[in-house]
Amino acid sequence: MKNIKLGFIVMAAIISFTPLAETKAQQVSISFSTFQQELSPYGRWMNNPRFGQVWINYDANFRPYYTDGHWEYTNYGWSWISDYDWGWAPFHYGRWEYDPFYGWMWIPGYEWGAAWVSWSSYDDY
Numbered sequence: 001m002k003n004i005k006l007g008f009i010v011m012a013a014i015i016s017f018t019p020l021a022e023t024k025a026q027q028v029s030i031s032f033s034t035f036q037q038e039l040s041p042y043g044r045w046m047n048n049p050r051f052g053q054v055w056i057n058y059d060a061n062f063r064p065y066y067t068d069g070h071w072e073y074t075n076y077g078w079s080w081i082s083d084y085d086w087g088w089a090p091f092h093y094g095r096w097e098y099d100p101f102y103g104w105m106w107i108p109g110y111e112w113g114a115a116w117v118s119w120s121s122y123d124d125y
Contacts, residue, residue, distance in 0.1 A: 035089055035108050042086045046105075051097065054105040055090070064096040064104055065117055079114035091115060 032053070036045060043057040061067070069082040069091070080091045090096070094109030095116050109116070 030093060030110055030112075032108055035093070038089060039086050039106075042084070046102075048099075048105065048107075051105075051107045054097075054107050056102055056105045060103060062104060064090070064106075065115065071115075074114060076114035080117075 035055070036053075039045075039055050043055050045053055045055055048054045059067075065071075065080050068084055069080055069087060071078055072081045073079075080087075082088070082091050090106040092112050092114070093116075095107045097105055097107055099105055
């Protein structure tokens with residue numbers, strides 16, 4: 001009986017030091033020229049003094065993570081599923097910034113993420 005208990009203790013110790021597999025997005029190499037080529041038909045590129053090259057959608061009513069798509073829980077956590085043909089890029093790479101004159105502009109980034117957002121709340125919002 002002591003051998004069985006000792007065996008369980010040894011197995012538990014071994015298991016506790018075994019690293020857990022972490023689910024990550026597939027690493028894909030992406031370039032600015034890919035973004036520029038794929039997004040140009042849907043918006044315009046401009047040089048922003050603070051962020052460098054940014055992309056602005058032609059639709060003035062566009063709002064990121066709100067317009068034409070939905071949130072869905074995936075293997076990577078909450079992810080924005082876009083209905084736009086170009087949605088694969090701005091919703092999973094880079095960041096969005098609001099400019100009072102130009103509206104929403106996308107700042108390219110090169111690391112894939114399920115969604116690059118920060119959540120906050122204030123009162124009942």
